[in-house]
Amino acid sequence: MSTSPSPLLELSRINKSFGPVQVLRDVDFTVTAGEVTALVGDNGAGKSTLVKCVSGIYSIDSGIVFYDGEPISINGPRDAADRGIEVVYQDLALCDNLDVVQNMFLGRERRTGLVLDEATMEELAAETLAGLSVRTVKSLRQPVSSLSGGQRQTVAIAKAVLWNSNVVILDEPTAALGVAQTGQVLELARRMADNGLAVVLISHNMNDVFAVADRVAALYLGRMAAQVPITEVTHAQVVELITAGRSGDLGLPAAGSGDDYGLNGARG
Amino acid sequence: MSTHIEATPAVKTVPPPAVSLGGHVRGYLARVRGGDIGSLPAVLGLLVLCVVFSIVRPTFFSPGNFANLFSQGAAVTLIAMGLVFVLLVGEIDLSAGFTSGVCASVLAILLATYGFPWYIAVAAAVLAGTVIGAVLGFLVAKVGIPSFVVTLAAFLAFQGVVLLLLKEGTNITVSDSVVVAISNRNLPPVLGWVLAAVAVAAYAAVQLNRFRRRTGRGLATDPLVVVLIRIGALAVALGAAVYVLNVERSLNTLIASLKGVPVIVPIIAGLLILWTFVLDKTPYGRHLYATGGNHEAARRAGINVDRIRISAFVLCSTMAAVGGIVAASRDHSVDPNTGGSNVLLYAVGAAVIGGTSLFGGKGRARDAVLGGAVVAVIINGMGLMGYSSGIKYVVTGCVLLLAAGVDALSRRRAAATGNR
Structure with a gap:
């Protein structure tokens, strides 16, 4: 699938502080439809904060968010959802006692009059899963409690896709999964991008990033160190961007800004 | 990494395989063994x-x-x-x-x-x-x-x-x-029968309609046999209960006749249906x-x-x-x-x-x-x-x-x- 020239979601010079702690500094970040953009960074680099700013859970202090070229303001989760921005959080937020269809439509049930329209919901859920070529979930009517970790992740992702979403942000989707299930979830992320969605993959795992991402963005202590096509960087360079904020001529300027704790020096 | 592109997203999924009666029973037993014991x-x-009580105290x-x-x-x-x-x-x-x-x-x-x-x-x-x-x-x-x-x-x-x-x-x-x-x-005996018949007919209509709609749209359902057995079981249970309750219970019918379904039964049944509907369907x-x-x-x-x-x-x-x-x-x-x-x-x-x-x-x-x-x-x-x-x-x-x-x-x- 070809890369569309203009980004779907573009963050420009985003700042966010919690009291005296500045978590995000002048962060630029672009997300393009049809691509998987990996967002990497060490613990505390600001990945989660950035995602929460995009999804409307946090308000930004300064900066502009462009959606499809238009500046927008996101004042709450509703605004983000209305734009088709969905986040799949690490803890998935599924109800174990409900089945797959019930979870996928939770809070936005289809109804005819007063009554739930189970048949339509089941069809739409099946359609969504089929569109993502999911074959691991056998019965749509089994409780989520009986699913494996990978299947749960699949259901959570399908739930996000169901709502005509345009941007799907996956927060560490493979952190708790085994090898085979990780493969399934990564394939799913790839397929969503191939279906035209903009996918953001937050990950610690370089193998995942290189397996599936088109573009990688590395956060380093609240600043965007670099956002480059995956083909232009090596494994080692990305690791350097994460740990030191720069790698060769990529990344943040070498001048020590006082908050890099000597990491630059340590890594040469 | 797979870049397999879904050219036309499958709109209609493959109809699920029809579940046989045996399969249904096996599925139920598996669920019970798995801890989903329900009622x-x-x-x-x-x-x-x-x-036990019937043996020890025939009354x-x-x-x-x-x-x-x-x-x-x-x-x-x-x-x-x-x-x-x-x-x-x-x-x-x-x-x-x-x-x-x-x-x-x-x-x-x-x-x-x-x-x-x-x-x-x-x-x-x-x-x-x-x-x-x-x-x-x-x-x-x-x-x-x-x-x-x-x-x-x-x-x-x-x-x-x-x-x-x-x-x-x-x-x-x-x-x-x-x-x-x-x-x-107590309800008059005839009314008891009428209510029981209405209840069974309504249950059958709801169940069969659901079966017909879901099979028509290619969705998984319980086998028809199971649906029919459920309807039959309800009919037998209600029929037996109404029959027993319509038997004369008074020791001396000259003083007072005592027969029919107690008034409280349809009240409980109505609330049961109401809350079941609210919990399952809304x-x-x-x-x-x-x-x-x-x-x-x-x-x-x-x-x-x-x-x-x-x-x-x-x-x-x-x-x-x-x-x-x-x-x-x-x-x-x-x-x-x-x-x-x-x-x-x-x-x-x-x-x-x-x-x-x-x-x-x-x-x-x-x-x-x-x-x-x-x-x-x-x-x-x-x-x-x-x-x-x-x-x-x-x-x-x-x-x-x-x-x-x-x-x-x-x-x-x-x-x-x-x-x-």
């Missing part, structure tokens, strides 16, 4: 108890005693039905028993002291329950006091309210014929289950979790009011003990014995009816055997503990097999 312990317990197995079971278990069953909602969202209402007492007192005072017509007194009693539930729910959901503490405090306070309403323990007689009829009169019911299963997930899905929790308490106390009205009707009077002593524990026991989980997220309206039947059979059978109330309390306590134990163990089993 099975209640049904088995009910059968065992009935067989247990008489039409007269069968009719007695309904009026004995009705109030507890109705209160348990309300408790199912509170238990579903993972809370508890320890005050439901005395809530029914307060509401019954309101009913009796309006009828006897102020002479209001029955419909106003009944409406006021139900409204009193609704208000109590709203207050309890507000304290739990909005103020954030644990429901155990809120309702324990209410348990004590309402006991006092009943005493205050009844002027330190007088006994108010309820003589309004309509209210008394609720627990003491978004509200779905949100109740979601709140009990994972309230954080429910919150993120945009469900107003606080409102759901308050509503559960409102429904619980309202149903407790209905239970109180039924109890007042049965005793022809209201006294400080109405809704007191063991009513609450019987009701919680009924819900849990029927299969409602004390841990939230699992339960159905019919659990209250099944569990209520078990409780009624125990009280009734042990009464026939002439045991003292001491032994009755001990046995009922043990049954409640057993039910809660089965609930906890089945959860463990389910966790081990990945069913929860």
